Amino acid sequence: MPELPEVEVVRRGLMRHTSGRRVTAVEVLTDRSVRRHPGGRADFAARLHGVRLGVARRRGKYLWIPVSGGDAILAHLGMSGQLLVQSHDAPLQRHLRVRLSLDGGRDLRFVDQRTFGGLAVSETGAELPTEIAHIARDPLDPEFSAADVTERLRRRRTGLKRALLDQTLLSGVGNIYADEALWRARLHYARPTETLRRPEAARLLAAVGAVLADALAEGGTSFDALYVNVNGESGYFDRALAVYGQQGRPCPRCGAQVRRDPFMNRSSYTCPRCQPRPRRGRW
Numbered sequence: 106m107p108e109l110p111e112v113e114v115v116r117r118g119l120m121r122h123t124s125g126r127r128v129t130a131v132e133v134l135t136d137r138s139v140r141r142h143p144g145g146r147a148d149f150a151a152r153l154h155g156v157r158l159g160v161a162r163r164r165g166k167y168l169w170i171p172v173s174g175g176d177a178i179l180a181h182l183g184m185s186g187q188l189l190v191q192s193h194d195a196p197l198q199r200h201l202r203v204r205l206s207l208d209g210g211r212d213l214r215f216v217d218q219r220t221f222g223g224l225a226v227s228e229t230g231a232e233l234p235t236e237i238a239h240i241a242r243d244p245l246d247p248e249f250s251a252a253d254v255t256e257r258l259r260r261r262r263t264g265l266k267r268a269l270l271d272q273t274l275l276s277g278v279g280n281i282y283a284d285e286a287l288w289r290a291r292l293h294y295a296r297p298t299e300t301l302r303r304p305e306a307a308r309l310l311a312a313v314g315a316v317l318a319d320a321l322a323e324g325g326t327s328f329d330a331l332y333v334n335v336n337g338e339s340g341y342f343d344r345a346l347a348v349y350g351q352q353g354r355p356c357p358r359c360g361a362q363v364r365r366d367p368f369m370n371r372s373s374y375t376c377p378r379c380q381p382r383p384r385r386g387r388w
Contacts, residue, residue: 107182109243109277109317111325112166115188119161119170122190123213127157128172130206138202138217141179141236142225152176152226153205158213159231165240165276171231179234180215183222189214243277244314245321255306258298264387265301266294266373269313278313282320284349284374286313288356294366294373295386319345348374 107115131150133139142149158178159171168188169177180188189198193210203215203224215224227234242249254275261268268274269283278286287294289312292305301309323345347357352365356376366373368388 107186107325108166108279108282108320109163109245110282110320110323112163112168112182112277113245113321114325115182116161116163116168118190119168119188119213122211123158123170123207124160125157126207126209126211128153128155128205129208130154130204132204132206133202134204135202135217135220137220138215138223139225141181141223144226149224149226153178158207164233164237165243165272166279167234167237167240169227169230169234169237175229175231177227177230177234179225179227179230179236181222183217183219185219186215186217186222189216240272241274241276243275243317244310245277245317249275251307251310254310255303258306258310259301259303261298262387263298264295265292265298265309266368267387268298270369275310275313277317280371280373281346281349282313282316285316285347288348288374288376288380289316291379293375293380293382293386294368295388296383297385297387300383348376350374 131153133146133150136146139146139149153172156172156174161168161170166181168180171177180186191212191214193206193212198214198216200216200218201214202217202220205213207213225236227236230236257274258268265287266283269278269286283294286309290309292309348363351363351374354363355361356363356379359376359378361376361378364375364377366375
């Protein structure tokens with residue numbers, strides 16, 4: 106699933122290529138892709154026909170595009186969703202779900218192989234859609250408060266990685282960047298949050314911010330063709346991953362073999378030397 110860097114890359118592409126454009130036609134090819142829109146296919150299309158698109162915004166892994174009149178197009182990419190800006194005459198993708206024709210001869214296309222993502226119109230949601238108002242700010246947000254999150258983190262009674270994945274504590278972090286940040290901070294994913302000292306919590310949040318910024322600079326992480334930017338290009342941060350997906354390979358810092366553990370129906374990757382297991386962990 107795309108995490109903050111991947112979604113931010115898409116947002117920046119939308120900002121460059123769709124801001125100020127008017128929607129001249131709306132096609133919904135798959136109802137499931139607008140299932141989060143209460144009015145369904147016809148209402149979704151009617152609300153967007155003729156509107157002008159504003160500057161795309163983001164909160165964590167969610168994107169929204171303000172439109173004239175005060176509403177917004179709210180997008181969640183899910184596992185495989187893509188927002189592509191292409192010529193109106195470009196061949197249609199096999200998994201094209203929603204197509205917005207824009208003035209100037211381009212389309213904004215929502216392509217989604219697995220259809221876990223979707224689009225909706227958020228009424229009066231231009232500033233912040235109510236549907237995602239519960240999502241916390243992320244470490245790259247100018248208004249993110251590391252001091253506040255440090256205290257909230259230390260008050261939790263859970264494992265560190267579970268806390269990092271909680272989008273109401275801080276947003277934008279998924280499995281990949283949680284593992285990478287924990288490795289940078291030399292902390293195990295099962296370390297109980299309530300045992301963290303303030304300097305350790307501050308070190309972890311700094312590591313989260315750094316790994317997100319580094320990934321963003323590389324265009325995000327692409328393991329397959331399901332994540333691309335608005336022009337269909339892949340990111341390259343997968344080449345710099347220290348532990349995620351590196352089971353059996355040497356830790357870049359100490360040389361010990363990276364370990365893989367099952368975690369919440371997924372996997373966690375750690376260095377057994379740099380990130381020793383806590384004697385009493387929260388798994």
